[in-house]
Amino acid sequence: MVGAVVVLLVVVHVAGLWITSPPDMIDALTFSAPTAFSAFGVISMWMLFSAAGLALARGRIGIRSWRAGHASFVSLAILTAIAHAMLIEGTMGMLAKTALCLLVLNATGNVMANLEIWRSFRSRNR
Numbered sequence: 058m059v060g061a062v063v064v065l066l067v068v069v070h071v072a073g074l075w076i077t078s079p080p081d082m083i084d085a086l087t088f089s090a091p092t093a094f095s096a097f098g099v100i101s102m103w104m105l106f107s108a109a110g111l112a113l114a115r116g117r118i119g120i121r122s123w124r125a126g127h128a129s130f131v132s133l134a135i136l137t138a139i140a141h142a143m144l145i146e147g148t149m150g151m152l153a154k155t156a157l158c159l160l161v162l163n164a165t166g167n168v169m170a171n172l173e174i175w176r177s178f179r180s181r182n183r
Contacts, residue, residue, distance in 0.1 A: 081095075
């Protein structure tokens, strides 16, 4: 459910950007924008969509493959979203933005460290 809400919010974000500036969105989506934050945002979006696609295909692929793939896509989506956010100069101050990104990174790290898939890999390698 959380993932679906995040995907919806990203779609709303991209749609809003499309409405306000279609040429900038075309540049971003074709990786021809002059700003690095655009590329990180697009990569993050596609990683998120890939994680959502895996979530929809969960019953058709093995659980170990699904967990590893989903965790990888989500991790990459979050890391690139943090880079995207940190590079944007907007209304949010650098201190608040840094603190928020560190909280997101900490929460993600804690979740990823406790995933069952990593425990099964560790126990198999012993």
